[in-house]
Amino acid sequence: MTDAKNVVTGERLAALGLELPEVAVPVAAYVPAVRIGNLIFTSGQLPMVNGALSATGKLGAEISIEQGKELAQICGLNALAAIATLVDLDEVVQVVKVLAFVASAPGFTTQAQVANGASELFGTIFGDAGKHARSSVGVAELPLGAPVEVEVVVAVRR
Secondary structure, eight states: OOOOOHHHHHHHHHHOOOOOOOOOSSSOOOOSSEEEOOOOOOBBBBOEEEEEEEEOOTTTTTOOHHHHHHHHHHHHHHHHHHHTTTOOOOOOOOOEEEEEEBBOOTOOHHHHHHHHHHHHHHHHHHHHGGOOOEEEEEEOGGGGOEEEEEEEEEOOOO
């Protein structure tokens, strides 16, 4: 594995004013990402910043849609950091699937708008290769009281 902040992806992140974070320490018995053949599956990524959850609460109550999108973007960056432990990000040939879990107050039905935070990030960084299948699911609770959790599957060069 070479430097995860390689030239192309690193330049795109910098142009967005973003930086690849340190990989979040797992909060239970799992690893951040697993590679099987040319696919990498991330574990669910919470909006952790510098080792701490950046917000708690539910969408439609304590957390606004705009805040939720920002939190989903943080989850997406954390997923990229997990992927970068296994390959350079320039090895990503396609973001295949994104699954966003959104802690939702009763009646909140715009989980898809929250998930756009991660989806738009991947589109901006990877261009057409960032277009992916996606599910966004409303849930009652997430680990540590997080508002959003994101899983990602990417295809990489062999």
